[in-house]
Amino acid sequence: SNSKKLLVLPGDGVGPEVVHEVRRVIDWMNRRGLASFEVEEGLVGGAAIDAEGTPCSDDTVARARAADAVLFGSVGGPKWDGLPFEQRPELGILRLRQELGLFANLRPATVLAPLASASSLKAEIVSGLDIMIVRETTGGIYFGEPRGVETMADGKRRGIDTEVYTEDEIARVARVGFELARSRNNRLTSIDKANVMQSGRLWRAVVGEVGKAEFPDVELSNMYADNCAMQLASNPRQFDVILAGNLFGDVLSDLAAALTGSLGMLPSATLGAPDASGKRHALYEPIHGSAPDIAGKGVANPCAQMLSFAMLLRWSFGMEGDARRIETAVNNVLSGGLRTADIMSPGTARVGTSVMGDAILREL
Amino acid sequence: SNSKKLLVLPGDGVGPEVVHEVRRVIDWMNRRGLASFEVEEGLVGGAAIDAEGTPCSDDTVARARAADAVLFGSVGGPKWDGLPFEQRPELGILRLRQELGLFANLRPATVLAPLASASSLKAEIVSGLDIMIVRETTGGIYFGEPRGVETMADGKRRGIDTEVYTEDEIARVARVGFELARSRNNRLTSIDKANVMQSGRLWRAVVGEVGKAEFPDVELSNMYADNCAMQLASNPRQFDVILAGNLFGDVLSDLAAALTGSLGMLPSATLGAPDASGKRHALYEPIHGSAPDIAGKGVANPCAQMLSFAMLLRWSFGMEGDARRIETAVNNVLSGGLRTADIMSPGTARVGTSVMGDAILREL
Ligand SMILES: CC(C)[C@H](C(=O)O)[C@@H](O)C(=O)O
Numbered sequence: 001s002n003s004k005k006l007l008v009l010p011g012d013g014v015g016p017e018v019v020h021e022v023r024r025v026i027d028w029m030n031r032r033g034l035a036s037f038e039v040e041e042g043l044v045g046g047a048a049i050d051a052e053g054t055p056c057s058d059d060t061v062a063r064a065r066a067a068d069a070v071l072f073g074s075v076g077g078p079k080w081d082g083l084p085f086e087q088r089p090e091l092g093i094l095r096l097r098q099e100l101g102l103f104a105n106l107r108p109a110t111v112l113a114p115l116a117s118a119s120s121l122k123a124e125i126v127s128g129l130d131i132m133i134v135r136e137t138t139g140g141i142y143f144g145e146p147r148g149v150e151t152m153a154d155g156k157r158r159g160i161d162t163e164v165y166t167e168d169e170i171a172r173v174a175r176v177g178f179e180l181a182r183s184r185n186n187r188l189t190s191i192d193k194a195n196v197m198q199s200g201r202l203w204r205a206v207v208g209e210v211g212k213a214e215f216p217d218v219e220l221s222n223m224y225a226d227n228c229a230m231q232l233a234s235n236p237r238q239f240d241v242i243l244a245g246n247l248f249g250d251v252l253s254d255l256a257a258a259l260t261g262s263l264g265m266l267p268s269a270t271l272g273a274p275d276a277s278g279k280r281h282a283l284y285e286p287i288h289g290s291a292p293d294i295a296g297k298g299v300a301n302p303c304a305q306m307l308s309f310a311m312l313l314r315w316s317f318g319m320e321g322d323a324r325r326i327e328t329a330v331n332n333v334l335s336g337g338l339r340t341a342d343i344m345s346p347g348t349a350r351v352g353t354s355v356m357g358d359a360i361l362r363e364l
Numbered sequence: 365s366n367s368k369k370l371l372v373l374p375g376d377g378v379g380p381e382v383v384h385e386v387r388r389v390i391d392w393m394n395r396r397g398l399a400s401f402e403v404e405e406g407l408v409g410g411a412a413i414d415a416e417g418t419p420c421s422d423d424t425v426a427r428a429r430a431a432d433a434v435l436f437g438s439v440g441g442p443k444w445d446g447l448p449f450e451q452r453p454e455l456g457i458l459r460l461r462q463e464l465g466l467f468a469n470l471r472p473a474t475v476l477a478p479l480a481s482a483s484s485l486k487a488e489i490v491s492g493l494d495i496m497i498v499r500e501t502t503g504g505i506y507f508g509e510p511r512g513v514e515t516m517a518d519g520k521r522r523g524i525d526t527e528v529y530t531e532d533e534i535a536r537v538a539r540v541g542f543e544l545a546r547s548r549n550n551r552l553t554s555i556d557k558a559n560v561m562q563s564g565r566l567w568r569a570v571v572g573e574v575g576k577a578e579f580p581d582v583e584l585s586n587m588y589a590d591n592c593a594m595q596l597a598s599n600p601r602q603f604d605v606i607l608a609g610n611l612f613g614d615v616l617s618d619l620a621a622a623l624t625g626s627l628g629m630l631p632s633a634t635l636g637a638p639d640a641s642g643k644r645h646a647l648y649e650p651i652h653g654s655a656p657d658i659a660g661k662g663v664a665n666p667c668a669q670m671l672s673f674a675m676l677l678r679w680s681f682g683m684e685g686d687a688r689r690i691e692t693a694v695n696n697v698l699s700g701g702l703r704t705a706d707i708m709s710p711g712t713a714r715v716g717t718s719v720m721g722d723a724i725l726r727e728l
Pocket residue numbers: 090093094250559560590
């Protein structure tokens with residue numbers, strides 16, 4: 001059949017509220033015959049801990065694997081903060097990345113024209129910003145062994161983590177970065193600490209080899225992670241696509257996001273490797289957290305979740321036209337002056353989650 | 365005797381030029397009887413590679429160990445970029461940190477009133493910024509074993525680094541952070557990725573224990589590294605003292621520096637543990653690099669090197685009054701409207717390295 005199977009994991013906090021607005025768009029697309037989505041919901045994060053005793057059950061993993069795409073809300077909250085390391089809500093997302101092989105996290109950092117003044121940076125530094133960060137998400141120090149806290153002979157504790165990257169892991173995420181650069185402004189900046197890290201030295205070598213052999217047309221440069229943080233803060237528009245490992249990618253993608261001043265607007269995609277039939281696992285989520293302080297109040301910004309769904313249409317189903325329609329609808333609603341509380345500015349009208357959802361649907 | 369032994373390591377690029385301006389201040393202090401400095405010069409970085417075949421010779425290490433304090437310029441340049449990993453100019457600073465046990469890097473990020481408009485951030489976000497970052501510099505992933513690039517059974521390469529922290533390493537740098545917080549606004553924010561890293565979990569536990577046992581009066585909070593990058597970019601004035609391990613400290617201290625918009629102004633100190641007599645090894649350096657593009661042109665900003673010397677007076681010799689005098693002199697020169705090229709703004713007068721040095725000396 002032509003029907004597309006989605007697993008929706010709303011999670012905690014504002015997750016269910018913002019996911020709800022996307023469900024309305026999905027229903028509308030089904031009704032209009034634009035697509036035939038079969039939607040299942042599942043539990044993840046704190047909600048899953050409460051119901052199933054674990055942040056991401058085997059059943060949820062199996063259903064995610066069986067789905068064509070996963071739409072993820074957000075997880076965590078004070079209720080679960082006291083739990084031991086192995087039982088935290090965030091482990092839900094880490095497990096999904098690992099089990100589904102979701103190795104390439106795509107993190108756009110864009111400043112939409114109506115929101116340029118929301119940034120902490122001067123408008124002349126950020127307006128029109130459009131960076132794509134590709135972060136590796138199944139390797140590096142997040143999963144390398146050995147890891148643990150051990151007690152030494154003298155009775156003192158010692159904490160250990162291992163950063164490991166194989167050349168294949170580096171090459172496959174580098175290819176994602178190069179391909180993206182080709183579809184944009186043809187420039188890739190690869191990040192490492194090759195001056196102090198051995199995995200960084202290999203990272204730089206392999207990215208260079210892949211570039212030379214397969215993407216000689218893409219302009220590749222290398223930058224140390226500390227310098228990249230500096231450059232992002234002072235002159236972010238110099239970048240087109242940034243490629244980084246798991247840990248640097250985590251910090252730098254959040255930094256780039258913060259520069260835009262509108263975290264409630266930013267989506268992400270995390271992609272696996274295509275199988276023989278070309279199908280790839282993929283998960284889409286807003287970059288904002290579960291925002292427990294405003295959860296249940298109907299004031300959360302649904303745009304990042306909505307734009308995550310647009311990424312889903314683009315990357316999982318090649319529905320570029322529909323993806324663009326949603327992106328344009330969001331942009332138009334903002335241009336029209338509607339704002340949720342997080343992106344308010346003088347002269348705009350403050351609305352809640354569902355009114356924002358209504359307005360986006362109306363634009364569509 | 366009362367004489368204070370300084371080892372001056374100008375290094376490469378603009379290092380020698382900006383160090384020269386500090387030498388003038390040292391000579392002036394000696395002449396005026398404000399202090400009795402005995403100054404030796406040595407080689408480090410590319411200059412040392414060229415002369416001695418290594419970025420930091422055993423002899424230089426021995427002289428650094430024998431000195432009361434080391435004043436360091438900056439290292440590196442295109443000439444040495446092609447060298448293999450183990451022979452790069454930067455290894456000079458890494459070796460000195462390691463051999464002298466310089467574990468606590470103090471990185472102020474301050475926005476001086478005359479330079480508030482130099483930042484890429486809006487003035488209302490950064491003006492008056494005054495953060496102190498304490499970065500651990502002898503442990504973590506910079507030095508942990510095993511590390512290396514190896515070839516696996518299948519012929520593919522694999523890069524490995526190990527992040528290791530013992531509780532003693534964490535506790536001693538935490539104490540530096542807590543002490544500093546006490547001398548400032550009494551707030552310490554400790555950075556980790558305790559949600560994914562085991563060394564981060566231990567980091568958070570030990571900092572908490574030290575705080576509870578020895579600094580219950582200091583307000584301690586914990587923050588994930590990715591969130592810290594976000595918070596620095598969006599609302600940097602929320603911080604007083606930030607404490608971080610080697611790798612996060614590297615990235616976050618450079619980020620904080622970039623926020624100020626005046627890298628040419630920022631000094632740093634790296635301190636060792638006091639011995640039985642209270643003496644500690646210490647190295648002082650500007651945070652800017654060797655800036656090969658402007659080296660030899662007489663246009664480099666000597667202020668960061670000058671302020672590094674002020675830190676030297678404060679931290680190695682307890683000469684708080686003299687440190688303040690230098691800091692005030694620099695501030696006054698800027699208020700008077702003199703600027704080197706890197707910090708120019710409309711309505712100010714552009715001067716070179718030595719005229720800036722003259723003006724600072726005149727203020728003193
Ligand atoms: C929740 C946490 C484990 C996660 C990470 O560090 O990867 C988050 O920061 C992210 O970027 O998705």
